[in-house]
Amino acid sequence: MNDKLLKAREYECKKEKTIGEELRPLFHLTPRCGWMNDPNGFSIYKGKYHLFYQYYPYGTAWGPMHWGHVESDDLITWKYLPVIMAPETEYDKNGCFSGSAIETEDGKHLILYTGVLQKQDENGDFYDVQTQCVAVGDGVDYEKYELNPVITGDDLPEGAGKRDFRDPKIWRENGKYYLVVGNKTVDGDGQLLQYSSEDGYNWKYEKVLIKNNNRFGVMWECPDYFALDGKQVLLTSPQDMLPEELEFHNGNGTLCVIGSVNSDGDFCEENCQAVDYGIDFYAPQTILTKDGRRVMIGWLQNWDTVGIRRDDFPWFGQMSFPREISVRNGKLIQKPIHEIENYYGKRVSRQNVLISDNCALSSIEGRCIDMTVNVRSTGSELSYKKFEIRFADNGKAYSTIEFDPTESIVKIDRKHSGSRRAIVHQRRCKVANRKGEITLRLILDRYSMELFINDGEQVMSMGIFTDIKAEGISFKANGELIMDIVMNELEKK
Numbered sequence: 041m042n043d044k045l046l047k048a049r050e051y052e053c054k055k056e057k058t059i060g061e062e063l064r065p066l067f068h069l070t071p072r073c074g075w076m077n078d079p080n081g082f083s084i085y086k087g088k089y090h091l092f093y094q095y096y097p098y099g100t101a102w103g104p105m106h107w108g109h110v111e112s113d114d115l116i117t118w119k120y121l122p123v124i125m126a127p128e129t130e131y132d133k134n135g136c137f138s139g140s141a142i143e144t145e146d147g148k149h150l151i152l153y154t155g156v157l158q159k160q161d162e163n164g165d166f167y168d169v170q171t172q173c174v175a176v177g178d179g180v181d182y183e184k185y186e187l188n189p190v191i192t193g194d195d196l197p198e199g200a201g202k203r204d205f206r207d208p209k210i211w212r213e214n215g216k217y218y219l220v221v222g223n224k225t226v227d228g229d230g231q232l233l234q235y236s237s238e239d240g241y242n243w244k245y246e247k248v249l250i251k252n253n254n255r256f257g258v259m260w261e262c263p264d265y266f267a268l269d270g271k272q273v274l275l276t277s278p279q280d281m282l283p284e285e286l287e288f289h290n291g292n293g294t295l296c297v298i299g300s301v302n303s304d305g306d307f308c309e310e311n312c313q314a315v316d317y318g319i320d321f322y323a324p325q326t327i328l329t330k331d332g333r334r335v336m337i338g339w340l341q342n343w344d345t346v347g348i349r350r351d352d353f354p355w356f357g358q359m360s361f362p363r364e365i366s367v368r369n370g371k372l373i374q375k376p377i378h379e380i381e382n383y384y385g386k387r388v389s390r391q392n393v394l395i396s397d398n399c400a401l402s403s404i405e406g407r408c409i410d411m412t413v414n415v416r417s418t419g420s421e422l423s424y425k426k427f428e429i430r431f432a433d434n435g436k437a438y439s440t441i442e443f444d445p446t447e448s449i450v451k452i453d454r455k456h457s458g459s460r461r462a463i464v465h466q467r468r469c470k471v472a473n474r475k476g477e478i479t480l481r482l483i484l485d486r487y488s489m490e491l492f493i494n495d496g497e498q499v500m501s502m503g504i505f506t507d508i509k510a511e512g513i514s515f516k517a518n519g520e521l522i523m524d525i526v527m528n529e530l531e532k533k
């Protein structure tokens with residue numbers, strides 16, 4: 041094992057012991073120590089779920105990327121395993137960037153990742169050379185392949201740029217391996233390229249899978265591509281987006297393209313939408329579980345909002361709660377995986393509560409809860425103008441979810457959550473107009489809120505860093521409405 045990896049392994053072991061459980065979210069994965077970004081190598085290996093992550097163990101800011109590692113039996117309780125890769129070879133000495141993993145027929149865990157090497161041009165300016173590399177392992181220890189890199193700038197089609205070429209996602213189909221990888225063209229547009237391989241080591245360029253054509257941002261990062269519910273789904277995370285109504289926001293975003301594959305095997309687009317309409321979600325990856333569910337995990341963070349942080353925390357970055365995804369009426373549907381029910385503690389439920397003005401309900405409070413609220417008008421006419429849920433409230437700091445039934449807009453807001461930075465704190469999302477009826481399901485963990493709207497038609501996520509003793513929840517109506525509520529406390533068993 042090389043020195044850099046050994047050093048990282050020793051460091052994280054020691055550092056982890058200094059981080060009390062109470063400093064972490066209850067269910068959302070955080071790095072063993074230091075910094076975490078994208079989920080990587082999300083896969084099933086020898087019957088267990090494995091997840092890797094972009095990792096800089098030595099500090100809570102982004103640094104030379106390592107690959108952190110966890111495993112799980114149920115996707116919710118994760119066990120830290122030793123870091124598997126450090127940036128130390130000639131082709132990845134400036135970073136082991138994002139990638140994916142698969143179990144091979146002969147029982148190996150095969151990883152495809154991006155190696156980053158920084159070079160200097162004639163003006164002395166630095167630029168990246170990004171290539172695709174292989175590492176193989178047994179679920180704990182991994183070796184970089186001696187013939188790395190396996191896909192280089194020489195394997196690019198005409199017009200493709202060599203500097204932004206990253207984040208391979210591998211899959212197996214009809215006895216062959218395939219991968220899709222992000223690329224920025226020399227004229228500065230995003231595209232995804234497809235390669236194929238008989239053995240996972242020797243790769244052949246196949247085609248441009250999809251072109252951005254200057255629609256959604258510039259470079260497309262972290263693609264994923266799979267069949268789902270009779271459709272073909274493509275996920276990617278574009279950088280430098282321009283806003284489009286309430287569908288896409290500025291900056292780094294997420295994009296889901298739903299389409300089909302024609303008789304030539306080409307992807308035909310049918311619908312483009314955001315994956316998450318909140319503030320903090322990026323670079324999701326999916327797996328197919330043994331019982332046939334497509335489950336997605338994303339980085340519960342956005343590059344544009346990394347300024348909201350707790351400087352007293354020994355970690356930075358958390359993963360989203362795992363979401364089961366499906367396609368309904370040509371649109372993406374997301375739900376928290378049902379395994380969450382195994383973590384339910386006390387349950388409180390109320391039906392047909394009349395809400396007018398401000399109210400708190402006894403026993404409805406907490407910072408680790410799965411709470412579903414259904415609200416509707418009192419009669420056939422719209423009987424309210426606004427509905428608000430206030431949570432993580434201690435009388436001083438709080439966050440809110442607001443629903444405007446006339447405009448059909450849901451807004452999440454963390455402006456008063458204790459943040460001292462002038463950064464994005466609010467986001468709005470257009471939802472289906474059901475004449476004042478809406479269902480809002482909140483997964484609240486200590487440092488995040490994920491809102492599943494109307495049975496998963498839309499999701500809005502955000503990090504909040506309010507003191508965890510802020511547990512208050514209250515409701516407010518401008519007008520009157522009827523509310524049903526079911527709240528399950530979440531607890532580690």
Ligand code: FRU
Pocket residue numbers: 077078094105137138154206207261262322323
């Ligand atoms: C996305 C990303 C990837 C890259 C990684 C580097 O968040 O920029 O494209 O591989 O992060 O940490």
